[in-house]
Amino acid sequence: MIEVKDLTxxxxxxxxxxxxxxxxxxxxxxxxxxxxGAGKSTTMNILCCILPASSGSAExxxxxxxxxxxxxxxxxxxxxxxxxxxxxxxxxxYLKFAAEIRRVPAKKxxxxxxxxxxxxxxxxxxxxxxxxxxKGFQQRVGLAQSMIHDPEILIxxxxxxxxxxxxxxxxxxxIQDLAREHTIxxxxxxLPEITQICKRVxxxxxxxxxxxxxxxxxxxxxxxxERFVLxxxxxxxxxxxxLSALDNVISVKAETEDQFLIECEMNSETQDRVARMALENxxxxxxxxxxxxxxxxxxxxxxxxxxxxxxxxxxVGT
Amino acid sequence: xxxAWVVAKKDLGSYFNSPVFYVxxxxxxxxxxxxxxxxxxFFSFQSVQAxxxxxxxxxxxxxxxxxxxxxxxMAVTLLLIIPVLTMRSFADEKKxxxxxxxxxxxxxxxxIIFGKFLACMTVVTLMVLLSSYCIGFLLMLGExxxxxxxxxxxxxxxxxxxxxxxxxxxxxxxDNQIIAAVIAFGMSLFMWIIGWAAQAAxxxxxxxxxxxxxxxxxxxxxxxxxxxxxxxYYLTFIFFTLFLTHRVLDSERWx
Numbered sequence: 058m059i060e061v062k063d064l065t066x067x068x069x070x071x072x073x074x075x076x077x078x079x080x081x082x083x084x085x086x087x088x089x090x091x092x093x094g095a096g097k098s099t100t101m102n103i104l105c106c107i108l109p110a111s112s113g114s115a116e117x118x119x120x121x122x123x124x125x126x127x128x129x130x131x132x133x134x135x136x137x138x139x140x141x142x143x144x145x146x147x148x149x150x151y152l153k154f155a156a157e158i159r160r161v162p163a164k165k166x167x168x169x170x171x172x173x174x175x176x177x178x179x180x181x182x183x184x185x186x187x188x189x190x191x192k193g194f195q196q197r198v199g200l201a202q203s204m205i206h207d208p209e210i211l212i213x214x215x216x217x218x219x220x221x222x223x224x225x226x227x228x229x230x231x232i233q234d235l236a237r238e239h240t241i242x243x244x245x246x247x248l249p250e251i252t253q254i255c256k257r258v259x260x261x262x263x264x265x266x267x268x269x270x271x272x273x274x275x276x277x278x279x280x281x282x283e284r285f286v287l288x289x290x291x292x293x294x295x296x297x298x299x300l301s302a303l304d305n306v307i308s309v310k311a312e313t314e315d316q317f318l319i320e321c322e323m324n325s326e327t328q329d330r331v332a333r334m335a336l337e338n339x340x341x342x343x344x345x346x347x348x349x350x351x352x353x354x355x356x357x358x359x360x361x362x363x364x365x366x367x368x369x370x371x372x373v374g375t
Numbered sequence: 376x377x378x379a380w381v382v383a384k385k386d387l388g389s390y391f392n393s394p395v396f397y398v399x400x401x402x403x404x405x406x407x408x409x410x411x412x413x414x415x416x417f418f419s420f421q422s423v424q425a426x427x428x429x430x431x432x433x434x435x436x437x438x439x440x441x442x443x444x445x446x447x448x449m450a451v452t453l454l455l456i457i458p459v460l461t462m463r464s465f466a467d468e469k470k471x472x473x474x475x476x477x478x479x480x481x482x483x484x485x486x487i488i489f490g491k492f493l494a495c496m497t498v499v500t501l502m503v504l505l506s507s508y509c510i511g512f513l514l515m516l517g518e519x520x521x522x523x524x525x526x527x528x529x530x531x532x533x534x535x536x537x538x539x540x541x542x543x544x545x546x547x548x549x550d551n552q553i554i555a556a557v558i559a560f561g562m563s564l565f566m567w568i569i570g571w572a573a574q575a576a577x578x579x580x581x582x583x584x585x586x587x588x589x590x591x592x593x594x595x596x597x598x599x600x601x602x603x604x605x606x607x608y609y610l611t612f613i614f615f616t617l618f619l620t621h622r623v624l625d626s627e628r629w630x
Contacts, residue, residue, distance in 0.1 A: 160482075
């Protein structure tokens with residue numbers, strides 16, 4: 058459905074994304090997760106034919122986003138980070154315009170407007186001026202706009218940003234409903250959001266894909282293991298074996314002759330036992346420190362950015 | 376074309392739903408009417424004088440002495456007013472991030488640009504038509520020639536088209552409406568007075584500068600002559616500004 062190969066985009070000399078490759082199948086709900094500035098919006102803009110890529114290719118339903126962008130644009134619905142609303146229009150007027158510009162046949166425009174009004178629960182504000190609506194309603198109008206032409210693919214850039222917790226829950230529900238009929242790419246810097254809606258996650262960091270995994274895979278690797286580095290002064294041959302023999306240790310990798318990367322189960326106090334072992338065998342500890350896993354680091358990054366404690370708590374690890 | 380009309384319709388809606396159109400049109404009509412009736416007063420004063428001294432009424436006619444100068448003044452008033460109408464067209468879309476809706480829709484960039492132009496042009500035409508009540512007044516009181524009036528309107532609208540084209544272009548350069556208006560105004564004024572440089576330039580250069588000047592091509596329309604070269608000049612001018620707009624917006628995506 059969506060196939061992205063080696064996509065790169067430079068803003069001047071600065072790369073926004075570097076060689077991104079991924080695939081999204083029909084009916085999937087995929088989350089783009091990453092801190093601000095990771096390249097989420099840039100990738101989405103390229104998929105929506107708003108920006109051309111510097112190199113690499115992206116195909117949507119078999120059409121190249123650059124060569125056959127008109128076809129691609131018929132297949133996608135896009136909700137940018139700031140919903141593209143005209144504040145002086147009424148909700149219905151705006152949705153009619155969106156339908157017409159997205160080339161919904163004239164006879165079907167009214168039906169399309171009614172359909173999205175109902176889906177996004179906007180009937181009560183249909184005649185109101187968009188500029189006077191609350192942020193939550195505006196966001197829903199933005200979402201309504203993106204699906205007015207019943208596109209196969211919905212690309213939603215941070216659809217819950219700036220909403221209050223109740224509105225966030227509403228929007229999430231709405232997206233979960235939509236997921237039954239559309240292929241959705243969703244971006245967020247909020248982990249719990251992704252965990253609730255998406256089945257697969259693409260983690261972007263500094264313009265590169267840090268990980269692509271199913272949620273189960275991510276959370277299990279996140280919760281079950283931690284890694285630390287042991288550096289010793291007196292290197293001996295059997296260090297690796299001895300370390301591996303410890304309880305709870307999953308793997309030991311010798312990075313250099315005197316430096317070992319130990320992966321062990323979470324909270325198993327392995328660090329203490331490694332230290333004790335090092336002392337007993339007089340390996341001479343030069344350094345023993347926890348290395349946060351790259352994923353974990355990113356997650357930390359991400360979760361620290363959300364300032365809604367309740368959301369974070371019930372989100373992580375579920 | 377249908378898509379251009381969709382864009383134009385949306386823009387027209389926002390002109391009419393906001394105070395912009397009403398304020399701008401009111402200001403335009405007040406200023407133009409004031410000028411028109413000043414000219415008319417002066418004319419009637421002169422014709423009274425001419426009646427008193429018999430034999431001096433030769434060469435006094437409504438077309439030359441009222442209608443032509445009034446159209447000249449209308450062209451100047453439009454020069455001041457149109458940048459205010461055009462400044463929103465792209466600058467506002469970019470500022471309020473609605474531009475991405477247009478770009479991610481299955482329409483060509485040229486259709487968007489033409490739609491924007493069409494919307495402004497419709498508003499300007501409406502303004503100019505509203506101002507024609509002054510001419511209607513003359514038709515009731517006197518017997519001016521109709522031909523030159525019609526060609527003058529044609530000329531004014533073509534010239535206004537150039538202002539609108541420059542305005543849309545200026546608006547595509549920035550997301551700041553004030554900057555867009557100032558650039559549009561500066562360009563329009565410059566294209567108006569560019570002919571002045573002809574005096575100092577060499578003969579060939581002078582001719583080119585004369586030709587480039589917006590106001591030079593107006594003269595014949597005001598006299599009731601439709602010269603294809605003037606029409607071609609204006610249409611080319613409009614096309615060129617829209618073409619530049621296309622270049623700017625297209626290249627913007629690559630930056």
